[in-house]
Amino acid sequence: MNRKRENIVGYAFISPALLTFLILVAFPFLFTIFLSFTEWNFLSGWSNIKFVGLENFYDMLADNRFISGVKNTFIYTLTIVPISIIVALILAYLLNDKVYCKKALRLCFFIPYISSSVALAAVFKLLFREDGVVNTLLINVFGMSEPILWFTDKHYAKIPIILFVIWVQIGFELIIYMAALQNVPKELYEASELDGVTPWKKFWKITFPLISPTTFYLVVVQLIAVFKIFNAIDIMCFGDSAHYNTSLVVEIYKSAFNNYKFGYASAEALVLMVFIVIITIINFVGQKKWVHY
Numbered sequence: 001m002n003r004k005r006e007n008i009v010g011y012a013f014i015s016p017a018l019l020t021f022l023i024l025v026a027f028p029f030l031f032t033i034f035l036s037f038t039e040w041n042f043l044s045g046w047s048n049i050k051f052v053g054l055e056n057f058y059d060m061l062a063d064n065r066f067i068s069g070v071k072n073t074f075i076y077t078l079t080i081v082p083i084s085i086i087v088a089l090i091l092a093y094l095l096n097d098k099v100y101c102k103k104a105l106r107l108c109f110f111i112p113y114i115s116s117s118v119a120l121a122a123v124f125k126l127l128f129r130e131d132g133v134v135n136t137l138l139i140n141v142f143g144m145s146e147p148i149l150w151f152t153d154k155h156y157a158k159i160p161i162i163l164f165v166i167w168v169q170i171g172f173e174l175i176i177y178m179a180a181l182q183n184v185p186k187e188l189y190e191a192s193e194l195d196g197v198t199p200w201k202k203f204w205k206i207t208f209p210l211i212s213p214t215t216f217y218l219v220v221v222q223l224i225a226v227f228k229i230f231n232a233i234d235i236m237c238f239g240d241s242a243h244y245n246t247s248l249v250v251e252i253y254k255s256a257f258n259n260y261k262f263g264y265a266s267a268e269a270l271v272l273m274v275f276i277v278i279i280t281i282i283n284f285v286g287q288k289k290w291v292h293y
Contacts, residue, residue, distance in 0.1 A: 032266045032269055032270065033266075033270060034266075035049075035262055035263050035266035035267075036056060036057075036263065036266040036267035036269070036270045037051060037052065037053055037054070037056070037263070037267075038050060038051050038052060038263040038266075039052045039055070039056075039261075039263045039264075040262050040263045041260045041261070041262065042260070042262055043260060050263075052263065056263055056264045056266075056267035057267055057271075059264065060264075060267065060268065060271065064243065065243060065246065065251055065254075066248075066251055066268060068243040068244070068246055069246050069247055069248040069250065069251040070248055070271075070275075072158070072244070072245065072246055072247050072248075073226075073227060073229070073247045073248045073249075073275075075158065076158070076161070076162065076165070076226055076229055076247060077223060077226045077227060079162050080162055080165050080166055080169070080222070080226050081219065081222045081223055081226055083162075083166055084165075084166045084169045084170055084173060084222065085173055085215065085218055085219065085222065087166070087170055088169075088170045088173030088174045088177055088218075089173075089177055089215075091109065091170070091174050092173075092174050092177035092178045092181055093177075093181065093203070093207070095174075095178060096178055096181040096182070106174065106175070106178065109170060109171045109174050110171035110172070110174065110175055111171065112167055112168045112170075112171050113168055113169070113170075113171035113172045114171075117168065117231045117232070117235075118231060118235055120164070120168065121164060121231055121232050121235035121236050122235055124160055124163075124164045124232075124236055125151075125160075125235065125236045127160075128150040128151065128160040128236075129150075130147045130149060130150075131147070134148075134150070135147035135148060135150075151236065151237055151245070154244035154245075157237075157244050157245040158244070158245055160236055161229075161232050161233055161236060161237075161245060164232050164236065165226065165229065165232055169222060169225070173218050173222070176214055176217070176218060177211065177214060177218075179214075180210075180211040180213075180214035181207070181211060183210075184206070184207060184210045184211065188206050188210075189202065189206065192205075192206060209292045210292070212290060212291045212292050213291055213292075213293055215291075216283070216287045216291045219283060220280060220283050220284075223276075223279055223280070223283070224276055224280070227248070227249075227272065227275065227276055227279075228249050228272075229247050229249060230247065230249045230250055230253065233245060233246065233247055233250050234250060234253075248268065248271075248272050248275075249272065251268060252265050252268045252269050252272065253265075255268060
């Protein structure tokens with residue numbers, strides 16, 4: 001009887017979290033998989049869901065916007081993730097040493113990460129306007145003849161978005177790296193100094209291997225985060241991104257809430273999930289060669 005009562009109490013405690021998971025995670029996930037094989041406009045009601053099989057996936061292969069979104073998403077990922085992690089590691093390594101105003105600097109780098117991404121993206125949009133601060137500096141200081149159309153020129157459209165996301169993400173990565181650097185045994189540094197090891201070799205042979213699990217964690221987390229990039233593009237591109245600066249998540253949003261093609265949007269979301277799963281698996285397989293626990 002006591003065992004049964006303990007089970008009831010246990011289920012009562014986990015039921016709020018379990019119901020939340022089932023309603024907000026499990027059901028939407030399964031319903032998205034179902035919708036990816038249908039054609040449906042939610043304004044027309046449940047009765048008008050039409051099963052189309054793999055038609056949505058075939059349509060994606062001929063959809064230039066979708067293909068551009070996939071290409072751009074990989075470009076954003078392959079630039080933002082390594083640059084932000086390298087910069088954050090360098091800053092963390094410098095701030096971990098004897099630096100004046102260490103806490104203030106750490107706070108300054110972290111503030112963008114905890115601030116409203118919408119507000120920060122709006123500020124970046126103003127900075128990179130045709131008559132914004134960036135163009136003013138380029139013309140007055142570096143002697144450029146005319147301003148750059150950052151958001152409409154396909155050669156430069158991705159640059160403000162990439163810089164913005166890097167600037168925001170560095171704060172989070174910096175804090176994680178500083179915590180990892182604090183756990184590196186100082187005895188190893190002292191022993192290496194006695195052996196006359198150079199600072200670069202000390203970093204490469206001691207610091208980097210010992211913080212490699214942290215680097216692996218940041219790579220996985222940031223890859224997933226950048227694959228879901230949306231706010232920066234939507235706000236900075238005035239809600240009307242072109243094919244040269246769009247992303248996969250932006251295309252999913254447009255398919256669902258601009259064109260009301262929820263079946264097609266669900267199929268795009270399923271493809272995004274597959275990309276994220278594959279890249280995560282590759283990371284977990286590859287980490288055996290460079291991550292030291």
